[in-house]
Amino acid sequence: MRKVPNRILLTEDRMPEQWYNVRADMPSQHDPYINPATMKPATMEDLTPVFAEELCKQEFTLERYVDIPGEVMDYYRLYRPSPVIRAYNLEKYLDTPARIYYKYEGSNTSGSHKLNSAVPQVFYNKKQGIERITTETGAGQWGTALSMACAHFDMPLRVYMVKISYMQKPYRKEIMETYGANVFPSPSDTTNIGRSILEKDPENTGSLGTAISEAVEMAVTTPNTRYSLGSVLNQVLLHQSIIGIESKIQLEMVDEYPDYVIGCSGGGSNLGGLMSAFMQDRLTGKAKPYFIAVEPSACPSFTKGRYAYDFCDVGHITPLAKMYTIGSGFIPPNIHAGGLRYHGMSPILSKLYHDGILDEARAVGQKDVFDAAVLFARHEAILPAPESSHAIKAAIDVALECRERGEAKTILFGLSGNGSFDLAAYASYNRGEMENYAPSDEEIAMSLKGIPDLQGI
Numbered sequence: 001m002r003k004v005p006n007r008i009l010l011t012e013d014r015m016p017e018q019w020y021n022v023r024a025d026m027p028s029q030h031d032p033y034i035n036p037a038t039m040k041p042a043t044m045e046d047l048t049p050v051f052a053e054e055l056c057k058q059e060f061t062l063e064r065y066v067d068i069p070g071e072v073m074d075y076y077r078l079y080r081p082s083p084v085i086r087a088y089n090l091e092k093y094l095d096t097p098a099r100i101y102y103k104y105e106g107s108n109t110s111g112s113h114k115l116n117s118a119v120p121q122v123f124y125n126k127k128q129g130i131e132r133i134t135t136e137t138g139a140g141q142w143g144t145a146l147s148m149a150c151a152h153f154d155m156p157l158r159v160y161m162v163k164i165s166y167m168q169k170p171y172r173k174e175i176m177e178t179y180g181a182n183v184f185p186s187p188s189d190t191t192n193i194g195r196s197i198l199e200k201d202p203e204n205t206g207s208l209g210t211a212i213s214e215a216v217e218m219a220v221t222t223p224n225t226r227y228s229l230g231s232v233l234n235q236v237l238l239h240q241s242i243i244g245i246e247s248k249i250q251l252e253m254v255d256e257y258p259d260y261v262i263g264c265s266g267g268g269s270n271l272g273g274l275m276s277a278f279m280q281d282r283l284t285g286k287a288k289p290y291f292i293a294v295e296p297s298a299c300p301s302f303t304k305g306r307y308a309y310d311f312c313d314v315g316h317i318t319p320l321a322k323m324y325t326i327g328s329g330f331i332p333p334n335i336h337a338g339g340l341r342y343h344g345m346s347p348i349l350s351k352l353y354h355d356g357i358l359d360e361a362r363a364v365g366q367k368d369v370f371d372a373a374v375l376f377a378r379h380e381a382i383l384p385a386p387e388s389s390h391a392i393k394a395a396i397d398v399a400l401e402c403r404e405r406g407e408a409k410t411i412l413f414g415l416s417g418n419g420s421f422d423l424a425a426y427a428s429y430n431r432g433e434m435e436n437y438a439p440s441d442e443e444i445a446m447s448l449k450g451i452p453d454l455q456g457i
């Protein structure tokens with residue numbers, strides 16, 4: 001007999017109606033964003049031409065709880081609460097005394113947690129009377145989530161999609177267009193930055209940093225238009241806190257509390273979200289779960305990067321953030337976990353890691369990640385996203401350590417998305433073509449040299 005059900009489901013009436021802002025309980029705050037034009041700390045006035053006003057406020061706020069607007073709750077109820085699932089089959093296969101739980105965010109059409117922030121971002125823009133939103137997307141998850149939210153709130157959307165993905169992942173583009181978005185391959189001839197890149201290199205296949213520059217330029221030069229970003233920012237971590245708040249209630253329902261909280265981190269939003277309620281316990285001395293961030297060895301911001309001010313985009317038009325970065329000029333290799341190919345990291349998570357509160361960051365190789373993904377898929381009946389599979393890999397490793405030590409620990413990891421759109425990655429794995437990849441120390445050193453020298457700011 002199983003003591004707890006496989007799927008721990010929350011009823012709608014127990015859904016949290018407030019987001020939790022971890023900044024309220026942090027012993028010290030991350031250094032301020034810097035406006036690259038003035039080299040002074042960025043103000044509300046610097047950010048309001050780029051983001052909706054309410055979102056700018058959320059970027060700065062130290063309020064502990066923020067009410068989730070009713071319109072956002074109504075949309076959340078279409079696909080939330082998401083389940084926490086006990087990985088009984090995986091536990092049995094690993095022969096571990098550890099109990100493994102995962103929070104599954106991949107069951108909505110966009111296939112990931114990104115919808116949790118897309119919905120409030122579009123809502124606040126709509127409420128302000130903004131008439132158009134621009135954004136960038138790499139592999140397409142964020143663009144898909146934002147198109148769904150824009151369709152719901154009747155908001156026109158322009159997506160700059162990294163050209164290589166635009167060509168290689170046509171289905172993501174089709175979903176975005178189905179939801180009414182206008183999708184442009186980036187670099188494009190619709191912006192100064194795009195044109196100048198194409199002039200020098202007509203064959204340029206784009207990068208996330210370039211697409212961000214194009215989307216921001218378009219937003220600030222078009223009347224009544226704002227830009228929207230799907231990760232890294234404080235506002236995004238705030239919205240994603242719903243993941244952790246729900247998880248904590250769900251585990252309480254079966255008398256559990258995690259010893260380990262594990263998530264993959266690209267810009268840090270799903271991990272920041274999953275950690276939220278548990279981090280509150282940690283910061284207020286109620287409990288001491290151990291937090292692990294997992295990143296690809298191909299783009300190791302935490303484990304090989306530097307804690308420094310850096311630009312968030314290639315065009316250097318966005319504010320500078322103090323974060324773990326591998327350099328804004330770093331062109332990450334074309335690994336399949338597209339959502340983890342960002343050079344920087346959430347300033348909040350960077351600060352927590354720097355202060356030793358986010359306990360550990362691990363970098364894992366792509367082939368090892370897919371070994372874990374396939375093992376998980378065969379035992380747990382979900383085909384995981386390549387990004388999420390980084391968390392699976394670490395959770396399996398921790399469960400095996402528990403077996404070695406004979407410790408019946410509780411593990412919670414974030415299954416941030418499903419892999420149904422990542423079949424090219426699985427195909428490469430199945431053909432035996434996938435390899436672990438890590439940039440050389442020289443490549444990393446070269447890229448770190450490009451980080452601006454802003455000591456003393």
Ligand SMILES: *Cc1c(COP(=O)(O)O)cnc(C)c1O
Nearest residue numbers: 231266267268269270339387417
């Ligand atoms: C985008 C994405 C990520 C990485 O982004 P974070 O902001 O670090 O969460 C992870 N998993 C999936 C499925 C994604 O789509």
